[in-house]
Amino acid sequence: MAEKAKIAVFISGTGTNMAALLYASRLESSPFEIVLIASNIASADGLALAELEGIPTFVHSHKGHSREDHDTAMEAAAKQAGTEFIVLAGYMRVLSDAFVERWDGRILNIHPSLLPKYKGLDPHARAIEAGDSHAGASVHLVTPELDAGEVLAQAKVAIAPDDTAETLQARVKLAEHQLYPRAVADYVARGNDPDCLFGQLRSLALALPETHERESHGSPGFRVGSEKSGKFFAYFSDRHHGSEHIALLVKTSGMDELLNLVEAQPDIYYKPAFYGASGWVGVILNRPNIDWDHIEEWLGRSWRAVAPARLTKLLDAADMF
Template identity: 70%
Template sequence: MTIKAKIAVLISGAGTNMAALVYASRIADCPYEVVLVASNDPQAEGLALAQAEGIATFALPHKGLTREAHDAAMEAAVLEAGAEYIVLAGYMRILSDGFVVRWAGRMLNIHPSLLPKYKGLDTHARAIAAGDSHGGTSVHVVTPELDAGEVLAQIAVPIVAGDTPDTLAERVKLAEHQLYPRAVADYVSRWRDPVALLERVRNLALAFPETDERESHGSPGFRVGGEKSGKYFAYFADQHHGTPHIACLVRTGGMDELLNLVEAQPEVYFKPAYYGASGWIGIILNRPGVDWDAVAEWLTRSWRGAAPKRLTRLLDVADEF
């Protein structure tokens, strides 16, 4: 049985994008489920729809509360519902930096323009006034800077003669309802997509000096030191040797370290077949919430362990200061 990602949807009004997300989630192969719909307006129409669909709801007016206090209450409801991601769907509140940082990489928004154009409000009027041929909509990762996070998906919508901001908005809304469920589904599935995971490992591994990629024992491997004398410092393994793991394999300091890590954090590490006997450890990637900074640190350490001294000498000197 496939484990579905749990999302909380924050709304302020009719919640049509929320409805699109809910009904898409009812399709059998959808990788997410909506576990909460929350609003800063107890009268928001979308709350009634969510209740009719049997989804938990939460509402708290923001008037009289500091931004941080209101965000904390919303976040508490999200956590109580067990949500792993927050999806903003017409939530007309600027969130506090602390809230956004705590959910970094786990909060998405949809914006009615082709970002990076027209951040903020009045997007349709601005696109028409500029003489643009198209308006549109973008799904992006939420960051403290308004509408500035990574753009995950977009749909362009033609601007036709006689368009007003309202007529353009109507057509863009139709595009939003198609785009948002698919973009959310793709995003929450990235943690189990071997193509996406390999690309992320590849980008990290090949960023080091004098590295190249070469297949070894059926796995993509990453080497340092040149064509003839290069040594492997990492491998990407996609459920090899009967394990359920998609993993990045890196060098450890030895068997004691490997076994201690596996015993202490079995949800993060495992001893890979074949490679484990040589002190290599597997970092499990097909799980929610992977700490990619930690993966990058492991790759750095493994690269330094395999790289020739002429490449690591300056780094070794820098470590002394």
């Protein structure tokens, strides 16, 4: 089984969503584990539960500190715990833009509305006042704009004719407890999902000029040039030939560079069994915190190695502007 993603949960209160995440993480099939519960409120009830369950905790009051200084303390604790993803569960602080940007794509939040409806406060009362048939909850990525990140999952909850904000909130909370662990699990597992990884790789490869996709020796590949005479510049390998890796295979300058890369950074590179003898290196995709800009650079470099001169000249000219 793949190594579990390490998650820090930030809370400010009772921590019921944190508890749902915690007990879901104890299931054998869970792709994540909670390595830290952190709070800005020392009396938050959720901290007591975390301590009871043996989860490390951290508290840093926001009072008397700038937003940036408080975020720095919380971030330091998360990093020390080995955190890969931060999950907000009733954390009543707006994170600084710089913090969010440093953790781009790795902070999740749950909001009690069907986003993009009713961002911010009082979503239940606003849904009732608007005469909506359903309210609900949304799990989304955190961005500098409040409640505006990509929505990852939603759960709908019917609104009863006699609902108040309080009665509706209670039912939405039950939905949140079902939704959040599933959405977090699905999101953190994407790094080991070959379909997801291939989709991201494919979009980058086909964005290069005059490229097309073609299978080769059972692996999806990408070529530059015409359908008849094009040359391969990249392959996608899903644990082929006994490898444990999901990887991008790209051309290096030769065997010396390939072996140097593998020796210096074995957590990123490996020598593919079938293609390695020809100087192709495997860039591991199913690893924590993958840098897709780095993958894009390798695709571009490998593309240039086989593309016709007329195409590389056009690309060089475009890069100047």
